[in-house]
Structure formats: C-alpha cells, structure tokens
Amino acid sequence: MAITRREFIKANAAAAVGLATGAVGPGFSKSSPEEKAVRIGVVGTGNRGRSLLGILLRMEGVEIPALCDIQKPHLDMAVDMLVKAGHKKPESYIKDEYTFKKLMDRDDLDAIIIATYWEWHAPMAVYAMKAGKYAGTEVPAAYTLDECWELVDTHEETGVPCMMLENWSHRRDNLAVLNMIRRGMLGEIVHCHCAHSHDCIDHWFFDPETGMDRWAAKYLLEHNRDQYPTHQLGPVISWMDIGCGDMFDTLTSTATDCFGINDYFIRRFGPDHPNAKRKYAQGDIVSTVVRTKKGKSIVINYDMQLPRPYDNRWMIQGTRGIYNEQRNAVYLTKHSPEYHEWEPFPPYQEKHEHAWWKAILSEAGQYGHGGTDYLELKMFVEAVRNRTQTPIDVYESVIMSANGPLSEQSIAKGGAPVKVPDFTRGKWKTRKPRFALDT
C-alpha cells in the first residue's frame, strides 16, 4: 500500500528539521506544504530525463508545466508521457541550446531538473538559481573547477539551493551503513574504498549498433581523468563527514594507458572501424587517493572502459570495524561473534534500516535502481515543497564533482599531489552533518 505524502513528511520530520537551514532565496515565500503543487520544469528529456520524469509523474502534488530539449523526438516522447499520465500538456521549449533560459524565466516554476550533457549542467543550474528556482542537476554537477566555484558563489549570492541528484547517496544499504557509522559501530572512520566500475563503452559513450560517437565520446578523446566521480563518492562523503567535520585536502591520481576502447571496437566492429584506430586521451583505469584534513584516506577508482559486470566496491574501515559491500559483510569488534571473521551484513541492514527507506519501501521498488531514484527525487521535491535546504547541498555537490578536474590535473603532472580547494571556505570546521539524519 502506498503511503500518503503526509505520512512521508511525518516519517521525515526529524530529518527535515535537520535539513532546514533557512537558506531560502529572494522570491521564495514559505508556503504551507499542503497549499499547492510543486511545479517543476525538466531540461533534457533524453533517457535519464524521461526516467526521472516517469517517477515525478507518479508523485502526488507534482506538476510539470514545461519541458525543454534540443531534440524533437526526445521532447515529443516526454510530452506524450505527461499526456498519457493524465497531466496537462506541458509547454515545449526546443529552439536552440540556450532556449532553456526561456523556460527558467517563467514565473510558474519552483524547481528545475537538469538531465542534459555534462557541459550544460553547471551553466543551467547557475541560471536556475539566478531565476529563483531550486536546481536539481544530474551528475556531475560541474565539469571544471571554475564551474564548481560558480555554483557555490551563485548559491551563496542567491540563497537558492542546488542539489546534484546523486542517487547512490540514497541507496538502501548505504543509508543503513550511514546509520551504523553514526551509531559508532565502526569506531572512528579511518579509510574508505570506492569505485565506479561500469562498462559504458558498448552502449553509452558510443552507439551500440554503429559504434559512432554519442555526445559523451568527446570527453574520452579530450580528457584523461575520473570522468564520473560522483557515484563512488555519493555515500562516502556522508560516511566520512566530508564538508561537515572533515574536508578533502590533497589527492593524487594515476591512470593506465587506454587499451579497452580500441580493443572493444576491434572485437565488436573489426579493425577497420574508424573508432578502432583513434587515439583516446582517457586511460582505462584511474586510481585516485585522497587524504583528508583530519588524516583519513579514500581510494577512488574510475573503471568504465573494460568489459565487466557493474560494481562499486565500497569498503569503509574504522577503529572498531569494517563494512565490505562486495562481500556483503561486516566485521565489528563489539558485535561479531568470531574473532577476525566476516559476518553477513543483511541482518545489520534490517536492524539499522534508514527511516527514509522504512517510509517508502512499499512504493519504491517499482522505480529505477530499486527505488533509489524515487527516494532521491522524493527528498528533492519535499525540500522544494517545504522551502528547506536540499538533502545534498551545493557544497557536497561540488566536492564530489571536483574529483573530475582535480584527477586530470594530477594525472597530467605524473601523479603529483594536487591541493583540493576548500569549497566551503572553512565552514567544514563548524558545519554539522545534516544529510539523512535519522533519529
């Protein structure tokens, strides 16, 4: 049975209080949550945009008055989804790459969801904040360090929240681990490992049928970096209080050469395919080591070009225990029955289930990524509705995203350490953890 929105808000009351910072910007009026629907404009109606739209359409109290894309077939499919779901036909914006501004200038929108190409995420989120609309952007929030700073500066100037829609921060197992960490079960956290191991060469960077470039292929030709750093870091930054108690200090990154892309084309299309002979800047595996200001470390792997099943390899280790996602196991000095023996994680997940998941379990499973996408959008929409800070704020969004350009700098310097900018400008020392507080 689906829970009502009122029940959901009640279940999250404690968390909502924790999220509220008063950081509402000009033009925002604090309205009663029951008063009116949340009105969202979606920019980018490709695969991901339509997947998010499908979830929004099934939420109570959400309206989509306007959509924008530069490709008519994508826009038409999205309009069709709305009409079939019984919503009013939205206004379409399509003329050119800058037409999103017209959509964002409308005065009947509360928030914008951005699911376009990487280079557009930050400019669009900045424009949305300046137009007084909550910005919810797909990953990564920014591709360059300048963009990271522009997001922070715009948020600070306008007071309008900006959230990178990092779904893995909201994953069910990751939130149970977060509860266990906050309950002291792993002791003081010392080290973490994480990876984004997802072969995207055969379907996402390149067309699966022809092998021709899709929009993201150009990044592999021009850059050598961790191209997609936020899925790994999503849960890690809350596990380690990054941005609220600790902060990245330096990082070093090493990339292998590129072997996998050429081999894929030879294997799939033959050696004469034009993409089989090209030189790609991007190494197959990037290994980054971050040292934090408080003396902790994180190993981050980028791994999107070799054939393999999907994997994140999360592992978090403290003075009193360790969690290993691949093994689906924990070892906790105070709880585990056998000395130095792993024990299964699922009973711990059940016991430490996060309140957000308890509240949505009956309705979430039907949506993308096992309900994780539903939860992240639900939390974003509730923040917009209640005029509170978003669960992931602008600082956390750019801390995760900055690993892209910073890893590129370090690789270019032969793996030399690179200083990580403090996007909080010192506020990490006094900011309290506020993501997913669960009393």
Ligand SMILES: NC(=O)c1ccc[n+]([C@@H]2O[C@H](COP(=O)([O-])OP(=O)(O)OC[C@H]3O[C@@H](n4cnc5c(N)ncnc54)[C@H](O)[C@@H]3O)[C@@H](O)[C@H]2O)c1
């Ligand atoms: N969080 C996740 O799990 C997840 C999963 C898949 C994709 N993504 C992210 O979602 C984004 C979109 O990826 P996708 O796979 O849907 O790609 P896609 O090519 O299917 O869709 C992108 C859409 O953006 C549109 N677009 C590009 N520039 C535009 C502009 N200036 N104005 C209006 N529309 C514009 C394109 O026409 C296209 O329809 C990417 O940033 C990707 O990293 C996230």
